[in-house]
Amino acid sequence: QMEEHQSTRSPLSLFWVSGPGSGKGTQCANIVEHFGYTHLSAGDLLRAEIKSGSENGTMIQNMIKEGKIVPSEVTIKLLKRAIEENGNDKFLIDGFPRNEENRAAFESVTGVQPEFVLFFDCSEEEMEKRLLGRNQGREDDNIETIRKRFKVYMESSLPVIEYYSAKGKVKKIDATRPVGEVFEAVKAIFTKAWLDEACVSSLDFFP
C-alpha cells in the first residue's frame, strides 16, 4: 500500500515568491546543499531561453527589459521540462508564480500544489540598493526597469502571496537582515517542514 502511495505522489515543490533583489539567488545554494531541493529560477530559465536563440527569445528579452510578466505558457513549458528532465522530486521554484494567472495555469497544467510558499519580506529601499549594486550585467538592473519591476510585483505578485496566505501556506522571513541571519531563519523553516513531512510519512507505517 505504501508503494502505491509513493508512486502516485507528485513532486514536492515549493514556490518562492518575493520582491526583486530580496536575496533568493543568494540563499539558494545553501538550501540546495542542506535540504536537497533542486533550485529552478523561472527568470534564469527565461534568460537561458534567450541565449539558446529560441524563436521566443526576442519577445522574452523585450518583456524582461520592461519588467513585464512573460506569458504563462512560455514559462510553464520551461519549468515543466526542467522538472521532467530532473531525477529529483523536490523543487524550489524561485520567482514563480508571478501573478494569479501564472498560479492557476501552473496548477491546472501540472496538478502540483506547493508544499508551502516562501516569502522573503524586504523593504523596497533595501531591494533597490541591492539591485543597483548587483553588477551581474542584467539588462533589467537599471533604475527605470527596477521601478517597473517593483510596480508589477506590488500589483500582480503580492496577490499570489495573499492567496496562499489565506490558505495558511506562506512562510515569511525578514530578508532585510544580513545573509547569515536570513539563512538561519530559512534553516528553521526547512527543518520544521522536514520534521512535519517525516511525521506524515510515519503514518504510512502506523496507519
Ligand SMILES: Nc1ncnc2c1ncn2[C@@H]1O[C@H](COP(=O)(O)OP(=O)(O)OP(=O)(O)O)[C@@H](O)[C@H]1O
Ligand atoms: N541579506 C542580504 N544583505 C545584503 N545584500 C544581499 C543580501 N542578500 C542578497 N544580497 C545582495 O543583493 C543582490 C541581489 O540578490 P539576489 O540576486 O540573491 O536577489 P534575487 O531575489 O534573486 O533577485 P531577483 O528577483 O532580481 O532575481 C546581490 O548583489 C546579493 O549579493
Ligand SMILES: O=c1ccn([C@@H]2O[C@H](COP(=O)(O)O)[C@@H](O)[C@H]2O)c(=O)[nH]1
Ligand atoms: O515567472 C517569471 C519569472 C520571471 N519573469 C521575467 O523575468 C524577469 C526577471 O526575473 P527574476 O525572478 O528577477 O530573475 C522578471 O522581471 C520578468 O520580466 C517572468 O516574466 N515570469
Ligand SMILES: [Mg+2]
Ligand atoms: Mg534571482
